[in-house]
Amino acid sequence: MSADLPPLSRSVEDYLKVIYALSEQGAAASTSGIASTLDVQPASVSGMIKRLAESGYVQHIPYRGVKLTDQGTREALRIVRRHRVLETYLSQRLGYSWDDVHDEAERLEHAASDELIDRMATALEDPRHDPHGAPIPTRSGDVETTDHPSLAEVEAGERVRIRAVRDDDSDRLRYMEARGLLPGVLLKVEARAPFNGPVTVRVGGEDGVAQTVGHGLATRIRVAPDEPENPS
Numbered sequence: 001m002s003a004d005l006p007p008l009s010r011s012v013e014d015y016l017k018v019i020y021a022l023s024e025q026g027a028a029a030s031t032s033g034i035a036s037t038l039d040v041q042p043a044s045v046s047g048m049i050k051r052l053a054e055s056g057y058v059q060h061i062p063y064r065g066v067k068l069t070d071q072g073t074r075e076a077l078r079i080v081r082r083h084r085v086l087e088t089y090l091s092q093r094l095g096y097s098w099d100d101v102h103d104e105a106e107r108l109e110h111a112a113s114d115e116l117i118d119r120m121a122t123a124l125e126d127p128r129h130d131p132h133g134a135p136i137p138t139r140s141g142d143v144e145t146t147d148h149p150s151l152a153e154v155e156a157g158e159r160v161r162i163r164a165v166r167d168d169d170s171d172r173l174r175y176m177e178a179r180g181l182l183p184g185v186l187l188k189v190e191a192r193a194p195f196n197g198p199v200t201v202r203v204g205g206e207d208g209v210a211q212t213v214g215h216g217l218a219t220r221i222r223v224a225p226d227e228p229e230n231p232s
């Protein structure tokens with residue numbers, strides 16, 4: 001379907017991916033948000049955004065930032081699919097640990113063809129989530145919605161299941177794994193301190209081990225109310 005499209009440059013791919021990630025929660029992506037995520041100067045972000053708008057990938061939202069157009073979203077989802085299939089393949093087939101796959105996927109996603117990615121996905125029987133719980137867009141560009149609340153927003157007394165965790169910091173992932181904070185795990189929220197204080201959870205449910213999760217970490221853990229799990 002997209003075989004005859006010219007390949008995008010690496011920096012265009014990185015911008016589309018970052019704008020997609022920043023706007024996943026519904027808001028527009030601001031210039032300053034893009035600049036700090038990509039670790040570049042706001043002035044160079046403005047230049048690139050102008051080019052992306054001229055190419056039809058993004059649309060300006062006055063005073064708020066930019067939003068991907070339908071065309072921009074399609075391209076962003078192709079890159080996100082490449083990244084997440086690579087992470088899953090590295091972890092399931094090549095023995096990488098989940099805290100190690102992100103940087104490798106960041107490099108490979110720009111080089112891998114959609115053909116290679118599709119073959120990897122087929123070899124893995126079309127996984128629906130990457131090792132961090134993030135949904136993998138399908139070949140045709142459909143993706144599960146990801147507007148799950150973070151653990152920091154859950155009230156005491158609720159039972160939730162971890163859906164996804166942020167994948168961009170290996171040390172953080174190792175810390176979480178050591179405490180059993182993995183996608184699919186059930187949490188009973190025991191207490192939530194006010195003023196962005198820590199959240200106390202029981203890992204695995206009522207009888208589980210109590211863990212204190214700082215606010216910063218809790219905002220990086222996406223959860224959903226506990227329901228019978230769909231196989232994935």
Ligand SMILES: [Zn+2]
Nearest residue numbers: 087102105167
């Ligand atoms: Zn990643």
